[in-house]
Amino acid sequence: MPSSSKLSPYRTDPTACEECDLLAPATELALGEAQHCVRCGHILTSHLPDQGRRPLAYGLAAIIMFVLANSFTFMSFSAKGLGQEMTFLQCITTLVNEGYLFLAAVLSLTLIGLPLVYMGSIMLVLWRLDKPMHSKALRSLGRLLCRIKPWLMVDVFLIGVLISLVKLMGMADIKMGLSFWAFVGYTLLLIKTISSLDRMWFWQRLFGQTEGRELDLTAGAREAGLVVCHICGALGELGQHSCRRCGAHLHSRKPGGLGRTWALLITSAILYVPANLYPIMDTVFLGDTSPSTILGGVVLLWALGSYPIAAIIFIASVVIPLAKILALFWLCYRVQTGDGASPLGKLKLYRMTEFVGRWSMIDVFVVAILAGLIRLDNLMTIYPGPAAVAFAGVVLITMVAAMSFDSRLIWDLQQGERERE
Template sequence: MHPVLHQHPTYTHDATACEECDLLVPATTLAVGETSSCPRCGHTLSRHLPQQERRPLAYGFAALIMFALSNVFTFMSFSSHGVGQEMTFLQCITTLVEQGYLFLGAVLSLTLIGLPLVYVGSIMLVLWRIDKEMHSRALRSLGRLLCRIRPWLMVDVFLIGVLISLVKLMGMADIKMGLSFWAFVGYTVLLIKMMSSLDRMWLWQRLFGPTESRELDPEAGAMASELVGCHICGALSEAGTDRCPRCGDHLHARKPGGLNRTWALLITSVILYIPANLYPIMDTVFLGDDSPSTILGGVVLLWALGSYPIAAVIFFASVVIPLVKILALLWLCYVVQRGQGASPLRKLKLYRMTEFVGRWSMIDVFVVAILAGLIRLDNLMTIYPGPAAVAFAGVVLITMVAAMSFDSRLIWDLQQGERERE
């Protein structure tokens, strides 16, 4: 039977190691609404949120209803010169597949439908069975799945892409938002609320109980103390342990592959970044006239039309952010490899920024998918995705994986090494 730990005024999270700087943090008691953070780097370790067993269930059930409604009615409608076209939410994906862009269709299917539904369903199943009999291996598998797929949920990015598409089209046609659009807005808000209403460390402790108490040096790192912290559930184990005894995930004192994997991914993204900006990302056929548009060309056109805020958003999301993220990660890999350990907190803040902004570069890919699905007026105007859309989506996804493969604890290892040499 699972331990019975109902909502209490206080909650004590296990001793753990910060996943960003490896500092050992002793068990901490939190009142409802309080947050535990790493004293060295400020990374959030655990939060004692109210009603963690009930709120995610309520948000999840409501989100599933909104998702179903977002596929029933019209999502957007477009009319120009007496000719109109309606689009459902799923047509953003099916149109890409019909036009041979299977990779883009798969990316949208996973980030907007598959992974979000798996995430919602897994949380609801785990919380529904939290005090009931359920195979421990199944619980562990679902828990690990929740932690791994969360960064890949992009419904909020897609929603911003819809709004940008709306602004792009307002000057040339009459655009109306259908009932499914408003249902999708509700689905996005409820999914975000669900994600923010559940704490990962609390969930694992709720499922399998607290870990063994340990005497820790609060100023030492886990590796120096011959311990290793689990990145999935936060439990501490002895160095050399293959799998976490609580969640079953593989344990590594540092991420396997070192910097080599990050270097390889970044070089790949640099190669893809070139065709992503040279080739057209979108091809507009108007009355038989073919007008391909690159990413920068679209920004210039929006600026010329007076859509300055949208042009700025596209420019930063599709040009500046991918380039800055690649350069920032290249620089971090370089300084870590060269052993330059000064100002570790500044380097960590730069790394956090690259992780946070990376997914928002998918806005332009979503905009292309929306326009291709909506504007299909064969005798008047049709929009097709360009080859750069595939390359750009590859850049965004690969840089996200590169940021995940970089081990920020290496930054603090350099500082520790300099102290020992002194």
């Protein structure tokens, strides 16, 4: 028999849209329903089934799969009578041995450290929901969950593995070990863990609903003298320093303004040049070294007839980083010059740049996989190239730039134009 918590409606908190700042009232949601911002369409909260149990179950299963993914052979490679096996962790240890500590740290954090912290924190908090736990520790763990979520890149790594397979199929015999299939399970279960928990529901269960408010639903939070918490969605008074529910620092607009976004974009644009000019990997075959740039790898795959994979790498590693930099430059310029036209179109462009940015890490992961797998000393060995570090820097910095850009500034311009009319 379904539990009453599954069938009972979920009453949301009064809040404001974190993307356009429009106030939204408290409302009741049936199971499977979501509350959207009426102005920009952003999902404010959702009523998901069994939120107290499903993330716990998925998280535990994902951790088991992670252990299995590190217990057996991940992939094996054989050519001309020589073979090499690779474990999952060998992708990282190879980078450390070759002196690429920055890349090793990126892989360690995005594939192991942060996902395990995320799942462990969810399991600990949900397990202790009905038990006493220090409120400061609960708030710290809850804020940590919200902040590290964008940096979980296990799914991107899995796509990188599949692209590596296509690259190697014409060169040698490739076999997938038990750890590969465990890693597929780990990836799918991590995605289910993330998608089965709603942020607002989570904070309500920890510290209860926020106080009811009479809201002007045609106004933004700042116009009404309010500020929305970007961690738990609670409303506070303008000028209030920290959220009363989750303890996060409150700010009506993201600190640093456009200046921080400009600085990050310029840095990423500078790094984009060596990322495409220098080799992203070096292949040593029978003593001869053959460097390969990102575009060179795309051309080679196209020549070998791997058109879909060549297109994926070209789009993910060349088009998306450049398009993201140009899109954010354009958005910053439009906001700085006071252009308030088509705010919804600008917001959709921003959402797209924020969503696709992490997928550019595919090429970095491909290099790590190939360098960890192909270590046939006298026949062929692949080493990461200097462009791998620059390219990883481009991806990470553009992600931070997108996070530092405040989309509410777009709607502030429209409000300013209405006031002048």
